[in-house]
Amino acid sequence: MVMVVVVVVVMAIAVVVWFEPASELKELFLDFLSVHDDGVHVREFDSRGDDVIAEHGSAKRLHEPFLTSKWPFQDVAAFSEDSFDVKEWINRTFKSAEAQENKDAFVSSLVMKLQLYVQQVNGALEETSQSVLSSLPRILRDTQLLQQETLALREKMIAVKQEIAKIEKDTASSMAMLEKIDRIKTELQTAKQGLHEADNWTVLANDVEEVFESGDIEAISNKLFSMQKSLAMLANVVDYEDKKLQLEGLKNRLEAIASPRLVQAFTAANLEQSKIYVDIFDKMERLPQLLKYYHNCLKVSLGQEWRRTIELAQDENVIYWLRVYYDKLLSSWHEQVKWCNQVFPNTSIDIHVEVYADLLKSLDPSISECIEAILKQHSNSVQLTILHELKQMTKYFATNLNGAIETSLRGKLQNEKLLSLAQAVYAPYVPYIAKYNTFQTAQLEHHLQFWHHSHDDLSDTINSLSLSISRIMGYASDANKQCKLFTEGCGYPGLLQSLNIFFNKYLEKYQQGLRQLERKKVKHEDWNLFQMCLTLMQNIGDLLHQVQQFEKSLVIDITEASNKIQNMNGSVFCQYKKLLLTSTGCADLENLVASFQREDKTILDSIIKSIQKLCTDLHHITYEVIFAPIFSQLLLVQKAPAWTLEANKMSNLSSDLPDYSFAPQEYITQVGQYLMTLPQHLEPFLLRDNPSLTQALKAADPQYVQGASESGFTSILLDIIARGTCQMFQDQTLGICQLNSVACKQLATDIDYLGNVLEELGLCLSENLQHMSLLLRLPSEDYQNGSSGCNARVVAAVRQMRNITSSG
Structure with a gap:
């Protein structure tokens, strides 16, 4: 084993020294770390050996080489880590100054140290293995003893279970008899107690009159309490009901005796x-x-306080x-709740809620009578305003009372009783x-x-109406706020x-202004009156806009108020x-809120329609003011000199004149x-940006809605006037009885002149007048x-005026 380790280490280090970092280095060094003489891997030994070491106490000896050996590298335990990299470890080791000075000597020294390290590990492993093997016989013997004791305990448990079952079987009848005897004993004791209580009732009933004569309430209550306990034991006797009535x-x-003192x-x-009285009655x-x-x-006391308040301040009001x-x-x-919590703590809040609800409903004089009295004193x-002040005062009281109740209840709401109290307050x-x-x-x-709107001077009336709009809308907004508060x-x-x-009623003031305008109308041009018409139109448009905006805010407020009062949480x-x-x-409130969704009309629909009608009426008056000079001139059409009797007599002298001569x-x-x-005259009002006037005209x-253009509404109003002019001119010309050739040319010239004027204004002559101009110039034989293609009514009228016989 030693030789193998030496050879592997020498080869690995040699590779590192001469070929670092060679690709074969990692594989060689891993062989060195993981293989020893019996083929067991060091890492596997580590994982299995810990259990053995823990049991036999050999950990110190096994790891002693790791702890005591002096190595040129910092951490020998790094060899057993899963992430250990051989190449990195060898390269790091050979970066030391000693290795750089003499690589051969350093390699020899390192190989020797590694060899000693392997020997120490092998020795520790052999020692631990011997310790484990010597302990195995004792462990097997202990296991066998434990198994024998377990079997013996099992046999004893079975025997105990059988014994219990036998006892239950043998003593069942005895237990039933004991239960019966115990029940009989209990019944006897109850009967005895009943006889005792019956005797006690008789004694108590005989003595009770003496106690009543003494007038001692506590003694009487104790006597009655004893009788009550005795009666509870006599529930099955024949005269139970009589005794109950007697009690x-x-x-x-x-x-009756205690009530005056109790009060x-x-x-x-x-x-x-x-x-004391609470205990007695309990x-x-x-x-x-x-x-x-x-x-x-409490009700009487607080009721007297109300009358005392009124008497002490008779000069004041409600x-x-x-x-x-x-x-x-x-x-x-606050005082009574604190006091009641000490007397009957479990019911104090309920009592006070009921007392206050009853009190507020039965005040004499009632709050409603007092309110009615003060209202009769004012317009x-x-x-x-008085009702609003009173209601706000009541709301403040209700809020404070609700806070006091919630503090006392601590989350335990009594909704029905509280609702009764709240209804009594409001x-x-x-x-x-x-x-x-x-x-x-x-x-x-x-x-x-108190608003003086009508003046002798029309301009003062219009100015007054203009200044009133903001005040009127302010009154309406104040009414909305007051509705929310009251x-x-x-x-x-x-x-x-x-x-x-x-x-x-406010719009009636505008109607009066319109009537003043009507009276001011004249037959000649009056640009001052025209300007006043447009100024009033602008005022009405401003009113219409503000009413529509007020209506939107009103819808929002009604919706929010409805959601708030519908919330029952x-x-x-x-x-x-x-x-x-x-x-x-x-x-009524539910129908109002529902109308927002199911109807097209708005909540101020009638008001808005009235204002729109006012705009229509004023627009008609304005048109008449503008059209008055035209109207007066067109009334002269049938009296024009070109088709008078004298002109007809001179027709032969001028019948051959060309058209440009007329x-x-x-x-x-x-x-x-x-x-x-x-x-x-129109542009100062209609050409500039004037939203109020624009809204009124629309x-x-x-x-004005369909034909709005970049030039404002000037062209629209001019077009309306031009069409009116053409229509009246046509109606007046059709009333001429007879025209000769010269008169026809003159009338055609007048029509063409009007067409040129309208063309200058960007407008056009009516189609009927164009046809009439053409028909007046046609020779009789070509008529x-x-x-063909002209209006039949116009064709017939011109034929009659020219006295042309119809060939058809």
Whole structure:
């Protein structure tokens, strides 16, 4: 073995020295590390030998060479690691200064040391093997002894089991007899006790009158308690019911004697006396009756406090009374809960919740009567403000009371009783929530009464309407906020009714402004009146925009309020749907919220439609103001000199004149000049960015929605005026009775002039007027053929005016 190791090490080191790092190095060195004289691998020995070493205590001797040998490398244990790399280890070893100085000497020394190391390992292995082999006979002997003891224990367990089974079989009848005897004994003892208690009942019943005469409540209660225990043992006797009735009568007598003192103890908050009475009533099984006494005492005491508060502040009103009384109720709650926890701790919170609910429902005078009294002292416009102040005070009290209850309950909510208390707190406001729209309407109408909108001067009226929009929307927003605070969102159906009334009355002010505009209309051009029309149109558009924005915020607020009051997971004091609404109010609110999804109309639909109609009416007035000069000139068409009697007499002199010899008549030139001035008056309003006016025009006429262009709405309004001009011009010309050839050329010239003016404005003449101009110039003999494709009504009218006979 030694020779093999030496040879392997020498060959490995030689390879490293002369050929490092050669590819065969790792394989050679692994052979050196893993093979010894009996073919056992060192790593395998390590893994198997640890168990043997642990058992026989030879670990120190086995690993002693690793610990004591002095090697030129740091860690000999690295040979047994799974990640050991022979090449790396040899290269690292030969990097030392000693190896670089004399490689041959270093190799010889290293081979010798490795050989000694292998010898030490082999020696330790042989010693350990001998120790293990010597211990094996003793281990086998111990194992055999343990096996024999196990078999003996098994036999004993079987014998014990058989013995137990035999005992159970032999003593079954004896045990049944013992059980029967024990049952008979128990029955005898019960009978004995019954006879004793019957005798004791008789004695107690005979002595009880003497005890009652003494007036000692504690002695009486002890006597009755003893009788109660005796009666419990006499449940099967014939006269049990009579005895029970007799005992109940005695308890009633004791309760009648104790009640005045009990009330006095509760009223004076005497802790010691109260505990005594609680113990007495508890023993008599009459604790519920005791709690009723406490309930009534506390209720009477707090009720007297309410009357005392009113009497001491007769010059004040219910606002002051409630503020003071709510503070006293909260203070009393904390004091009474603390006191009750010492007297009857398991039921104190339930008692107080019931007492406060009963108290608030039975106050004399009631809170509702006090509220009604103060409302009668003020006008309708102020009543909602008073109600709002009272409601906020009550809400503050309810919040504090709820916090105190939750602190006392420590998570154990009594929802039904708490709901009854919460309903009692908010009960005074339920009828006012139901009539909320009445109060809100009165308040909003009050704002309108003190606003002077109508003035003798139309411009002042329009300016006043313009300035009022922000205030009116402010009143509407305040009403929305007040609805959320006073009704907690439950009164939105009533708010919408109030807003409809409010806005409709406000829109009446605009109607009055329109009537002033109507009275100001003239037949000649009045650009100042036209500007006032557009200014008012802009104001109405601004109002329409703000109402639509307000409506959106209103929908959001209603949705949020509905989600909040529909949530039943929070405190019962926040379940306002149950606290503030009647069944009718609940149905109205649910229908309102449902209308958001199932209907196309909006919640302020009637208001928006009224404003849109206002835009339409104002647009019509504006059109009439603009069209008035055109209207007055076109009324002169049938009286124009070109087709008068004198003109007909001179027709022969000018019938052969060319078309360019004719000039448009004054009436049409006046119309044309007026049309040419329109853009410069319209552009300051319509060409610039004016969202309010744009919205109003779109609401007034669908043409502004369909024909909006880069030039604003100037071209649309001009087109409307141009079409109106063409239509009236056509209607007036069709009323001319007769035209000669010269008059036909003149009328055609007038029509063409109007067409040129409209063309300058980017507009066009109506198709009927174009046909009329063509028909007026056709020679009589060509009229039938030349009129094909023209409007039949126009063709017939022109034929009649020219007195052309029809060939068809």
